[in-house]
Amino acid sequence: MDTPKYAHYQVHQPQAGNYAGGSIPPKKPRKTRTSNGNGNGGFGRKAATAVSLAVIFGLVAGVVFQGVNMAADKLGVNSNSSSTQVEKTQTLTETEDSTDSSSSDSAVKNIVAESGTVAGVAQATMSSIVAITSVSVQEIPSFFGYGTRQYQSAGSGSGIIVGENDDELLIATNNHVVSGATTLTVCFAGSDVVGAEEETQAMASSSDSSFSGNTGSEGDADVENAVSAKIKGTDEENDLAVIAVEKSDIPEETMKEIKIAQLGSSDDLVVGEQVVAIGNALGYGQSVTSGWVSALNRDISTEDSEASGLIQTDAAINPGNSGGALLNMKGEVIGINAAKYADSQVEGMGYAIPISKAEPILEELMNRETRDKVEDSSKVGYMGIKAADLTTEAIQMYNMPAGAFLTEVTEGGAADKAGIKKGDIIVKLDGQKVSGKDDLVSKLQYYESGETIEVVIARADSGEYKEQTVEVTLGSKPASDN
Incomplete structure (x- = not known):
């Protein structure tokens, strides 16, 4: 019997294709003026007209002022707030009662109101789904078989807008979509994403990796509304991740369209x-x-x-x-x-x-501090350990927790000073689950030497592994290990 072949569904290097963006809603018909047909002139008529105009002006001004306040309240805009609030998508049962026949979007809303239709679900939720493009560095054996060479690999995945804070829009995705990424970009609903991989690769290759808004480098496609993103937190064991996009990088028109998904x-x-x-x-x-x-x-x-x-x-x-x-x-x-x-x-x-x-995993990741990867390798936090991955058989046989198994602890190093010993298993780093050696190394790249972080270890005690939390002040990597 053949072994089942399950695969993650992140795509690499897609061929060019066409993608239709959003549509422009029809303009409302302009109202025509009517006259009363009265041909009488004179000062009295002019005075009456002036008084009428003054009254009308006052009424219109009051209505406009009240309308602005109502609109601001509806959109969650506060004159004392520095951030824009994003609305949630509505469930179809909620939308069914909110159809407004006077709106220019009434045709769309009528579709949404059809509870139980695929078209309704798509119209109600499309604004909360995003396209994610990542660039990672891969290593392959050299042509002559000596050593390896590196190359950039771009891949595409998806994400769901699940929350926000004052400065960031928070997007849930799979860990394997962003794992190992050196550069991330996000395209929102209605954007043309064809060329996003080439654009992101150009960003990764550039010495200046800053990016926001609608930009296209020479020879690359212009990717509308693509913005840079950062990894906020990952959970490799459960294949989940949260990435963050700065609200200030998102075009104003896009901010008005996007919504936070309703979780069922x-x-x-x-x-x-x-x-x-x-x-x-x-x-x-x-x-x-x-x-x-x-x-x-x-x-x-x-x-x-x-x-x-x-x-x-x-x-x-x-x-x-x-x-x-x-x-x-x-x-x-x-x-x-x-x-x-x-x-x-x-x-x-x-x-x-x-x-x-x-x-609950996403909630924990969303509350984490968004960190940048430490670019200077000499400043990356160093624990002074050597680790190995645990096999599934060992975990089951000895009832060991998943994590990075320590095969060596350097005397006088950061881990040694914190009381960590050979044979311990690092299961969490700064609140994040550690699934193995590579995951631990990847997470440490976001911490500088000198920082103090909490590390959860599991230590064997009378045949049973018990967890304990220690504080580790990260050191610097010795020159001999570079």
Whole structure:
């Protein structure tokens, strides 16, 4: 029997394609003036007209002033606030009662009000889904077999706007979409994302990596509304991540359109329930597919990880859909698309992380401080340890927790001074779960020498591993190790 081939669905190097952006709503018809037909002239008529105009002016001014205040309250704008608040998407049951036939967008709202339709779900939620482009550095063996050489690799994935703070818009995605990324960009709904990979690669290659707004480097496509993003926090074990975009980098027109997704509950899902998947399929921009929940609580193994308790769906999940939303027919997010069964003989077996499992993890990641990777390698925090990955067999046989197993602790180093010993397992670094050696090294790249952070270790005690928290003041990497 062949081993099942499960694959994450982040797409690399997509071919060029066409993607249609948003539409321009029709203009409201201009109202025509009517006259009373009275031809009488004279001073009395002029005086009456002047008085009438004064009264009308006062009424109009009052109405406009009140209207501005109401609009400001509705949009969450406070004259004393320095940040713009983003609205949430509405569930279809909420939108059904809010249809305004006088609005120029009434046609769209009428579609949204059709509870239970795929078109309604798409219209209600599209503004909360984003396209993510990442650039990472890969190593391959040299042509002659001696050593390795590095090259930049661009990939595309998806994300869901799940929150905000005063300065940032917060986006949930899969860890494998952003893992190892040196540069990240985000395109919002209605943007043309074709050329985003080339643009992001140009940013990564440039000595000046700052980027915001609508920019195009020479020879590269202009990517409308693409903005730079930073990793806020990751959970490799559960394949989840949160990235942050500075609100000040997002064009004003885009800020008016985007919304925060409504999170539902995956606990009440039943097999056979209809669902909708939205994501950046093939890196072309947002696309919509629909299907059914075909199974619950599925366990799978990919090339580099294992996952359990997943939602299985036959809604098409394609390369680039990773990190996108699986939605119920109310327009609520009930899963984060992560993988599919990849085989030429198999169709319609995609998998999503249940939102009820993901939500508390995302909440913790959203509350973390957004950090920049330390560019100067001589300033990167150093613990003075050597670590190894634990095998699945060892974890199960000895009831060991997942983490970075320490094979050596340098005497007098930062870890040694904090009381960490050989044989300990680092399970958390500054509140973040550590899944293994590479994950620990990756996380340390965001901390400078001299910083004091909390490290959770598991230590064997009478055959049982018990956790304890220690404070480690990071040192500098010795010159001999460079």
